[in-house]
Amino acid sequence: MPSTKHILVIRLSAMGDVAMTVPVLKAFTAQYPEVKLTVLTREFFTPFFRDLENVSVFPADLKGTHKGVLGLYKLSKELKKLNIDAIADLHNVLRTNILKCFFLGKPFVQIDKGRAEKKALVTGKTFQQLKTTHERYADVFRKLGFPLDLANPKFPNRVALNSKLQDLVGADTKKWIGMAPFAAHESKMYPLDLMEQVIETLSKTHKILLFGGGKKEVDILDAYQSKYENVINLAGKLTLDEELDVISNLDVMLSMDSGNAHMAAMLGVKVITIWGVTHPYAGFAPFNQPEDFAILSDREQFPLIPTSIYGNKYPEGYQDAARSITPERVVEKINLVL
Numbered sequence: 001m002p003s004t005k006h007i008l009v010i011r012l013s014a015m016g017d018v019a020m021t022v023p024v025l026k027a028f029t030a031q032y033p034e035v036k037l038t039v040l041t042r043e044f045f046t047p048f049f050r051d052l053e054n055v056s057v058f059p060a061d062l063k064g065t066h067k068g069v070l071g072l073y074k075l076s077k078e079l080k081k082l083n084i085d086a087i088a089d090l091h092n093v094l095r096t097n098i099l100k101c102f103f104l105g106k107p108f109v110q111i112d113k114g115r116a117e118k119k120a121l122v123t124g125k126t127f128q129q130l131k132t133t134h135e136r137y138a139d140v141f142r143k144l145g146f147p148l149d150l151a152n153p154k155f156p157n158r159v160a161l162n163s164k165l166q167d168l169v170g171a172d173t174k175k176w177i178g179m180a181p182f183a184a185h186e187s188k189m190y191p192l193d194l195m196e197q198v199i200e201t202l203s204k205t206h207k208i209l210l211f212g213g214g215k216k217e218v219d220i221l222d223a224y225q226s227k228y229e230n231v232i233n234l235a236g237k238l239t240l241d242e243e244l245d246v247i248s249n250l251d252v253m254l255s256m257d258s259g260n261a262h263m264a265a266m267l268g269v270k271v272i273t274i275w276g277v278t279h280p281y282a283g284f285a286p287f288n289q290p291e292d293f294a295i296l297s298d299r300e301q302f303p304l305i306p307t308s309i310y311g312n313k314y315p316e317g318y319q320d321a322a323r324s325i326t327p328e329r330v331v332e333k334i335n336l337v338l
Contacts, residue, residue, distance in 0.1 A: 004085040004107075004144065006036045010099070011090040012060055015259035016284070017133070018045045021090055022052070022266040023287045024137040027150050029054050035146075038082055047241040048266070051156040058082070062095070069098055076102035088140045109143045111136050118282060122308050132283045153288055155268025159245040169232060169246065174207040175338050178246075178253040178269075180260035181221075182212050187277040187319045188256050188311035190330070196224065197327035198254075202334060203228040209246065211235060211260055252337050254330070257311065261286040270337055274330065276322035277314045279306035295333060298324035 011021050018041055025037060029052055036054050043059035058079065060066050066075040076099055086107040089096045100108050114136065120126045131139075138148040161169065169176075181195045190198075199208055208228075210221040212235035221233040234246060244263065247253065253264035253271045257278045264271045265286035272293050273286060280294045299305050302321045307314035314321075 004035060004146075006038065006083060006085050007141075007144065008038050008040060008058075008079060008082070008084045008087045009090060010040045010087065010096050012041055012062065012093075012095065013091075015045070016262045017091075018042075019048055019259060019262035019266050020133050020284075020287065021137055022048055023153055024134055024141075024148070024150065025049070025052055025055055027138070027153060028141055028146065028148055030154065031148060032146055038079075038084065040079070044240065047239075047244055048263075050241070050244075072098050073102060075099070086144050088144060090137050090140060107144060109140050111140050114283070118309050121279075121282060122306050124304060127281065129281050130283045132285065134287055136283070153268075155266075156248065159248045161245055161249065162242075165238075165242060165246060168234065168237065169207075169209065172207065174205070174230065175251040176207050176209060176249060177202055177334060177338075178209050178211060178250040178255075178260075178264065180211040180253070180255040180258060182217050183256035183258040183276075183311065185311040187307075187314050187321070188258065189276060190256065190274045190322045190325065191320060192220065194323065194325075194327050194330075198330050198334075199224055199231060200228055201327070201331050203230045206230065206338070208232070209234055209250070211243065211247075252334060254334060255286075257284060265289060272330075272333055272337060274322060274325060275305075276311060277302075277305055277307040277318050278309065278311045282306055282309050284309075293333075293337070295325055295330060297321040 011018050039049055039057050040060055046057045049055050049057055065071060087103055089110040092110040092113060114130055117130050134150060138150055141148045183189050202208060208231045210233045212221050218236045221235050225231045225233040247264050247269060248267045250269050253269050255261035255271060255273055257273055257275050261271050261273050271286045271289050275294060275296050285294060297305055301324050302318055304315060307318055
């Protein structure tokens with residue numbers, strides 16, 4: 001579709017999925033510099049796209065102005081003023097299907113989420129690597145007439161930290177290990193008592209920077225900071241922009257199957273992931289990471305893994321599947337990667 005000069009890219013949420021679009025859009029802008037991209041997403045995620053040329057963000061206010069069918073109609077009228085030639089829907093949910101009705105006549109390609117093969121994976125009918133989410137995103141652009149190659153990615157440079165961040169993190173020559181111990185569902189988390197053992201061991205020789213969100217998480221991470229040397233809790237202290245600045249300086253990130261993994265990966269940081277009841281075969285492994293950077297629960301002990309795509313469903317006795325991963329194994333992997 002050579003006449004296409006402006007594509008609307010839709011990915012409204014969730015954090016990890018929005019972060020996963022970034023390497024794909026970066027590849028697109030490198031291969032098609034003459035095409036402008038406008039990303040429709042939540043305003044909070046705007047910093048994700050700061051390193052992309054020819055990409056702007058149009059914030060969707062889904063709880064206010066753009067709420068409900070009437071709000072989406074208003075949104076479509078605002079978007080039409082941008083002279084969009086085609087729409088790449090990387091979300092494909094009820095909201096975007098409603099938006100599709102308002103863009104009749106425009107090429108509107110939606111992601112194929114591969115629901116049937118994902119169902120086969122979690123019901124145990126098959127156990128094989130499915131197409132990655134990054135490739136599913138790229139397929140949308142291919143269907144719009146833009147062959148897209150995700151090999152040989154380029155990443156932004158490390159960000160020079162401002163004085164506030166330098167003061168927070170401190171100066172020394174230690175390697176920086178980011179750790180994000182939390183996930184949306186407990187079944188996706190490494191048990192906190194084991195995570196503490198990992199922190200205790202690695203903090204003796206490296207600097208540990210902890211990332212997290214809510215009040216309860218901040219309290220847990222604060223406790224680790226006061227208990228161990230070289231451990232700094234950044235949860236609740238940074239804007240998203242600042243968090244990305246710090247992550248860009250990490251030597252390695254240890255994360256669950258969660259948004260932090262994808263944020264680090266989009267910046268070209270090495271990411272080691274721990275998987276509880278979910279599995280990389282579903283296609284949500286962080287971008288451009290070697291297969292052996294994923295540390296998996298023991299499937300001999302827990303043969304029904306993956307029990308669900310998002311970790312929200314699992315049979316009894318599976319919520320602690322990640323306990324089958326020893327702290328020594330995690331420490332060894334991090335030291336190998338460093």
